[in-house]
Amino acid sequence: MWVVRAHPNGCWLWACTWGPSSQSILCVELESSVEALGRRIGADACLLLRTVAPLGEHNFEMYEHSLRVCLLATSLAAHANSVLGDRCIDLHLAFLGGAWHDIGKLDVPNSVLRAKDFGTKERRAVRRHVSTGFARVALAGYYHVAEVVGLHHAFQADPYGLDPRFCSPVVVGTAKVVAVCDFFDALTTRTDGPFAPEERARSRETVARSFPGSEQWAAWLASTRTGGRAVA
Numbered sequence: 465m466w467v468v469r470a471h472p473n474g475c476w477l478w479a480c481t482w483g484p485s486s487q488s489i490l491c492v493e494l495e496s497s498v499e500a501l502g503r504r505i506g507a508d509a510c511l512l513l514r515t516v517a518p519l520g521e522h523n524f525e526m527y528e529h530s531l532r533v534c535l536l537a538t539s540l541a542a543h544a545n546s547v548l549g550d551r552c553i554d555l556h557l558a559f560l561g562g563a564w565h566d567i568g569k570l571d572v573p574n575s576v577l578r579a580k581d582f583g584t585k586e587r588r589a590v591r592r593h594v595s596t597g598f599a600r601v602a603l604a605g606y607y608h609v610a611e612v613v614g615l616h617h618a619f620q621a622d623p624y625g626l627d628p629r630f631c632s633p634v635v636v637g638t639a640k641v642v643a644v645c646d647f648f649d650a651l652t653t654r655t656d657g658p659f660a661p662e663e664r665a666r667s668r669e670t671v672a673r674s675f676p677g678s679e680q681w682a683a684w685l686a687s688t689r690t691g692g693r694a695v696a
């Protein structure tokens with residue numbers, strides 16, 4: 465059920481059955497890393513943490529996954545821009561898009577997110593998170609971030625969500641970065657995925673070592689060691 469009400473950030477982005485989080489969230493390293501990253505790139509980390517907090521109450525693994533994808537996507541976006549010598553990927557879009565890419569899962573019942581047997585009904589319910597996430601973010605006025613959210617499953621073998629042909633090259637480039645990070649985080653943290661725990665750990669360590677000295681990669685690595693289950 466949707467309940468329209470004013471949100472402290474001045475919009476009604478997260479106007480739904482869940483309001484701002486009242487639960488204290490215990491993943492301090494991830495959160496402080498997101499804050500530090502926000503300061504570094506001049507983005508509003510307070511807005512980000514406030515708006516993602518309801519996910520923590522709904523499904524804690526999704527909350528951690530969202531923060532990790534935010535860190536990964538912003539880090540990869542900065543790296544891609546430096547390698548390509550261009551600003552073809554937008555850091556602020558990657559920062560917010562990474563954190564909000566699964567915000568539509570607020571509209572998916574937790575029983576479905578946690579279902580062991582995934583049938584057609586559950587799959588259809590989970591797929592809705594792209595359109596509801598797009599709507600939430602677009603209604604708040606963050607149109608380009610909404611496009612990133614709407615696109616984050618558009619680059620799979622079985623794509624769904626927005627059609628990339630209708631989006632600008634920067635939005636598409638940033639959405640691809642978010643999609644890669646989303647997939648990588650899920651693949652290396654999901655306990656029900658195709659890889660054994662040692663393979664997942666090895667992949668995480670290998671990638672994190674490729675980006676030495678990066679605070680956000682350290683926080684990501686620390687968080688993935690808890691072995692939380694994430695749903696891409």
Ligand SMILES: [Fe+2]
Nearest residue numbers: 566646695696
């Ligand atoms: Fe995801």
Ligand SMILES: [Fe+2]
Nearest residue numbers: 565566616696
């Ligand atoms: Fe998703």
